[in-house]
Structure formats: C-alpha cells, structure tokens
Amino acid sequence: MLPIERRNRIKALIKEKEHMKIAELSELLDVSEMTIHRDLKPLIDEGVVMKTFGGVTLAKDPPQAQIPDNACVICRRPISERLAYRIILKNNEIEMACCSHCGLMRHQQLDDQVMQALTHDFLKQTTINAVSAWYVMDTSLVVACCQPQVLSFESKEYADKFVKGFGGQVYPFNEAIIALDEKMRGGGCCHH
Ligand SMILES: [Zn+2]
Ligand SMILES: [Zn+2]
Numbered sequence: 001m002l003p004i005e006r007r008n009r010i011k012a013l014i015k016e017k018e019h020m021k022i023a024e025l026s027e028l029l030d031v032s033e034m035t036i037h038r039d040l041k042p043l044i045d046e047g048v049v050m051k052t053f054g055g056v057t058l059a060k061d062p063p064q065a066q067i068p069d070n071a072c073v074i075c076r077r078p079i080s081e082r083l084a085y086r087i088i089l090k091n092n093e094i095e096m097a098c099c100s101h102c103g104l105m106r107h108q109q110l111d112d113q114v115m116q117a118l119t120h121d122f123l124k125q126t127t128i129n130a131v132s133a134w135y136v137m138d139t140s141l142v143v144a145c146c147q148p149q150v151l152s153f154e155s156k157e158y159a160d161k162f163v164k165g166f167g168g169q170v171y172p173f174n175e176a177i178i179a180l181d182e183k184m185r186g187g188g189c190c191h192h
Contacts (some may be wrong), residue, residue, distance in 0.1 A: 006031065007039045016050050021055040072098035074106050075146055081120075083112050083145055085130060085152075088116045100135060101146035101180065108177050121154040123162065128152065134159040135176035137183070141166030148183045150176065 085103020
C-alpha cells in the first residue's frame with residue numbers, strides 16, 4: 001500500500017470509528033506505530049483529527065467549519081440582512097459583510113477582484129448597488145453594528161434628508177472609503 005493510500009485509509013477509519021488507538025491502526029495496516037504517527041501528523045495539522053492519549057479522535061469541528069457561512073468576512077459578526085453588504089467576486093464567490101463599515105473595508109481590500117457589490121438602502125431596505133450608493137457617517141443615530149458606523153442610501157436625496165434629521169456627513173462611494181480609512185487610522189474604532 002502506498003503511503004498516500006494508507007493515509008486515506010487511516011482517515012476513513014477514523015471517520016468511521018471516530019476514535020482509534022495508534023496500536024490498532026498499526027496492526028490493521030501492518031506498519032509500525034512510528035509510521036502511523038508520521039501518517040497522522042498531516043491529518044492533525046489539517047485539523048481533521050485530534051491527538052488523544054494513545055490514539056486519535058475525529059475532530060468535531062474542523063477549522064473550516066468554525067466560521068459560520070453567515071458571519072461577516074471582516075469582523076465575524078452574524079449577518080443581518082437589513083445591514084448586509086454583499087461582494088460578488090470575479091470568480092463568482094460571494095463575500096458577506098455585516099454592514100457597510102466592513103463592506104467598504106473589504107471592498108477596498110479586494111479592489112479589482114470585485115465584480116459587483118450590493119448593499120441595502122437604510123430607510124427603504126431595497127437592494128442597491130454599493131458603488132453608486134451614498135454613505136452617511138458620524139450620525140447621531142446608532143444602530144449597533146461596527147464603529148465608526150456607516151449607513152448606506154440609494155440616493156443622495158435620501159442621505160441628505162437623513163442627515164438633516166440625525167446629523168452626520170454624506171459621502172459617495174469612493175469618498176466614503178477614504179473617510180472610513182481615515183477614521184479607522186484616527187483610532188475611532190472599537191472592536192477591529
Ligand atoms: Zn463586520
Ligand atoms: Zn458591522
């Protein structure tokens with residue numbers, strides 16, 4: 001049996017039985033315990049199995065399963081549809097951010113990999129194109145997502161009306177990214 005076949009066999013055995021002793025594996029596969037230890041190392045490194053006393057156990061939470069699909073790509077907060085910022089990449093993958101704060105930061109990081117970005121109008125809850133949206137910062141209305149808070153609006157008219165009522169500054173997409181960046185550098189951030 002080739003080493004790669006043996007490793008796959010070990011993986012399959014652990015998946016099936018959930019717990020195996022090194023001695024058992026050694027006997028079943030007719031190789032030394034040293035060899036079993038060597039075969040297990042990459043599986044342990046990958047987080048597929050966990051080492052226990054004298055054996056190995058199937059890892060209940062492989063690393064890739066620990067991040068739920070509905071967590072923000074930047075801050076890992078759960079996504080709520082109301083504030084979500086969706087980035088569609090050129091390779092057709094979709095990244096979700098919890099709000100326009102994280103969305104704009106991620107959008108800037110991904111830069112030309114972005115095919116399209118969508119966010120929501122804060123008042124109307126309609127889906128809008130993030131690049132042509134208007135953003136409000138420094139408003140007095142706090143809706144408990146990431147700080148400094150960024151709210152998105154479909155039109156400048158709505159953003160202006162909102163600012164009249166609650167204060168703040170209105171920015172188009174590009175300026176919002178720059179302003180957010182400056183505010184983050186200025187240390188106005190709480191949890192990033
Ligand atoms: Zn976030
Ligand atoms: Zn957020």
